[in-house]
Amino acid sequence: VIGVDWGTSSFRAYRMTEAGQIIARASASSGILQVKAGEFPNALCAAVGDWLADGETKILLSGMVGSRQGWVEAPYLPSPADPAAIGAALIRIPFDDADILLIPGLSDRDEAGTPEVMRGEETQIIGALNAIDLSGLVCLPGSHSKWARVTDGRIASFRTYFSGEAFAALRTGTILGRMMDDAPPDDAVFARGVARSADGAHLLHQLFGVRSLALFGELGTRQTASYLSGLLIGHEVRAALQADGTVHLIGAAPLCALYADAIAICGGIARVIDEDAAARGLARIGRVAPWAA
Amino acid sequence: VIGVDWGTSSFRAYRMTEAGQIIARASASSGILQVKAGEFPNALCAAVGDWLADGETKILLSGMVGSRQGWVEAPYLPSPADPAAIGAALIRIPFDDADILLIPGLSDRDEAGTPEVMRGEETQIIGALNAIDLSGLVCLPGSHSKWARVTDGRIASFRTYFSGEAFAALRTGTILGRMMDDAPPDDAVFARGVARSADGAHLLHQLFGVRSLALFGELGTRQTASYLSGLLIGHEVRAALQADGTVHLIGAAPLCALYADAIAICGGIARVIDEDAAARGLARIGRVAPWAA
Numbered sequence: 001v002i003g004v005d006w007g008t009s010s011f012r013a014y015r016m017t018e019a020g021q022i023i024a025r026a027s028a029s030s031g032i033l034q035v036k037a038g039e040f041p042n043a044l045c046a047a048v049g050d051w052l053a054d055g056e057t058k059i060l061l062s063g064m065v066g067s068r069q070g071w072v073e074a075p076y077l078p079s080p081a082d083p084a085a086i087g088a089a090l091i092r093i094p095f096d097d098a099d100i101l102l103i104p105g106l107s108d109r110d111e112a113g114t115p116e117v118m119r120g121e122e123t124q125i126i127g128a129l130n131a132i133d134l135s136g137l138v139c140l141p142g143s144h145s146k147w148a149r150v151t152d153g154r155i156a157s158f159r160t161y162f163s164g165e166a167f168a169a170l171r172t173g174t175i176l177g178r179m180m181d182d183a184p185p186d187d188a189v190f191a192r193g194v195a196r197s198a199d200g201a202h203l204l205h206q207l208f209g210v211r212s213l214a215l216f217g218e219l220g221t222r223q224t225a226s227y228l229s230g231l232l233i234g235h236e237v238r239a240a241l242q243a244d245g246t247v248h249l250i251g252a253a254p255l256c257a258l259y260a261d262a263i264a265i266c267g268g269i270a271r272v273i274d275e276d277a278a279a280r281g282l283a284r285i286g287r288v289a290p291w292a293a
Numbered sequence: 294v295i296g297v298d299w300g301t302s303s304f305r306a307y308r309m310t311e312a313g314q315i316i317a318r319a320s321a322s323s324g325i326l327q328v329k330a331g332e333f334p335n336a337l338c339a340a341v342g343d344w345l346a347d348g349e350t351k352i353l354l355s356g357m358v359g360s361r362q363g364w365v366e367a368p369y370l371p372s373p374a375d376p377a378a379i380g381a382a383l384i385r386i387p388f389d390d391a392d393i394l395l396i397p398g399l400s401d402r403d404e405a406g407t408p409e410v411m412r413g414e415e416t417q418i419i420g421a422l423n424a425i426d427l428s429g430l431v432c433l434p435g436s437h438s439k440w441a442r443v444t445d446g447r448i449a450s451f452r453t454y455f456s457g458e459a460f461a462a463l464r465t466g467t468i469l470g471r472m473m474d475d476a477p478p479d480d481a482v483f484a485r486g487v488a489r490s491a492d493g494a495h496l497l498h499q500l501f502g503v504r505s506l507a508l509f510g511e512l513g514t515r516q517t518a519s520y521l522s523g524l525l526i527g528h529e530v531r532a533a534l535q536a537d538g539t540v541h542l543i544g545a546a547p548l549c550a551l552y553a554d555a556i557a558i559c560g561g562i563a564r565v566i567d568e569d570a571a572a573r574g575l576a577r578i579g580r581v582a583p584w585a586a
Contacts, residue, residue, distance in 0.1 A: 169466035202532035207455035239495035
């Protein structure tokens with residue numbers, strides 16, 4: 001079986017045994033924003049055509065490839081959802097050279113009734129079920145960080161935080177960015193930003209403090225970005241952390257390391273899950289998928 | 294006496310009697326960012342040269358003209374400060390054709406020890422002292438909104454909120470802006486955003502909701518900007534509102550109207566002060582200024 005984690009700006013494919021052992025990997029720069037409408041079959045063949053020629057017949061896709069800007073728009077499956085429910089909701093995509101199934105994203109509603117959505121993260125969470133003993137709080141940091149509550153092997157509910165994209169916009173588009181060098185992350189200054197997030201003042205006030213600290217020389221231009229990052233991630237972690245205190249992190253190692261630091265400062269315990277969660281999730285859902293005979 | 298409110302992007306001059314009656318007004322597009330170093334005397338003469346030729350000899354400046362990017366950098370005067378303290382801290386600027394005095398900005402420290410600064414707003418607040426009966430909470434909305442506590446005719450303390458610049462950056466630099474039309478403000482949708490700010494979820498989570506509501510068709514592209522504005526201003530007002538509930542607003546009429554709506558929704562009482570507060574503040578400080586004989 002071939003599993004593909006096809007996101008907005010990335011394409012990662014895995015050739016796997018039925019049991020989920022990874023035989024080969026392929027990655028490409030053909031994230032869905034780089035692929036024109038109608039060109040998705042070609043983009044897929046360019047990346048995994050060799051494996052098809054070698055006899056593979058099943059392809060499972062997850063991620064933003066199932067969005068309005070992707071190959072086929074898959075309706076969201078409402079949470080709670082477990083691997084069986086996701087397997088029963090797969091969408092078949094007509095394709096000449098293999099049987100292609102698409103994993104739908106999940107939806108939810110927050111306490112205020114506002115919609116929640118994810119595409120791709122559900123597959124990573126399914127891939128982490130063993131690592132989290134089937135229940136726990138999972139965080140997938142990113143532009144739009146997802147925090148999911150997993151209960152008895154199901155994705156029970158989830159919430160999104162806009163911190164990553166807010167950080168980028170504040171850095172690029174405000175006076176705060178004019179005081180920032182492209183310096184490497186500074187752990188101590190990041191921790192200072194996380195600590196600031198706990199002082200009871202509102203984030204919109206604390207953001208101005210990033211400027212005033214720099215203006216008074218109390219924060220250097222090489223420190224400002226790390227401080228802002230700590231401030232935003234600190235707010236996110238404090239808002240999302242739950243009573244049991246343990247957070248399972250899935251994502252790129254450097255970002256997970258920042259979140260792990262922030263979680264520890266906020267009194268939680270972080271466990272970082274290895275980066276193959278997506279492949280394991282694809283294999284797991286693939287085992288319950290209704291493949292053509 | 295000539296009073297000038299000289300900001301980052303605006304220049305407003307008033308020719309006044311000693312008692313503060315406005316005889317003539319002048320405005321120019323020569324905000325300090327439009328004036329090159331060394332060109333401040335020329336920019337001033339271009340705007341008020343006629344009044345000097347007509348016999349005026351005293352000029353009082355306030356605003357960002359006293360910043361590092363302005364004509365002369367004036368050290369901040371620490372708050373609390375009253376008109377007499379500000380009058381005693383004026384900076385004389387060498388100039389051939391008149392006696393020029395510059396009003397310093399004010400500084401403060403918030404509860405966490407983070408610096409606070411204002412330049413120009415102190416003059417507007419001084420100009421509003423009569424309207425607020427010498428004590429009260431004053432809000433000057435803008436890119437960096439200022440909320441000042443005035444006690445017994447002194448500016449006792451103040452806090453800045455970054456909401457205006459955050460709104461602009463989120464609108465210009467994130468996926469939220471891609472779902473926004475340039476529609477006129479929608480009061481009902483603005484109120485919906487303000488109400489959302491009270492539901493207990495974190496702002497960083499609620500920001501993603503702006504996208505998901507649009508994605509589900511529960512917020513139209515002509516509504517998204519008003520909703521985001523209400524969400525941010527709602528957060529600011531709830532954080533800054535104090536027990537007595539009354540807020541005196543100084544600023545441009547359309548922005549004050551939005552803040553007045555948000556304050557009312559949040560259970561406060563808004564009083565909008567007329568737009569000549571800067572002129573009255575310049576006149577008030579001018580009366581205690583140490584003019585050359």
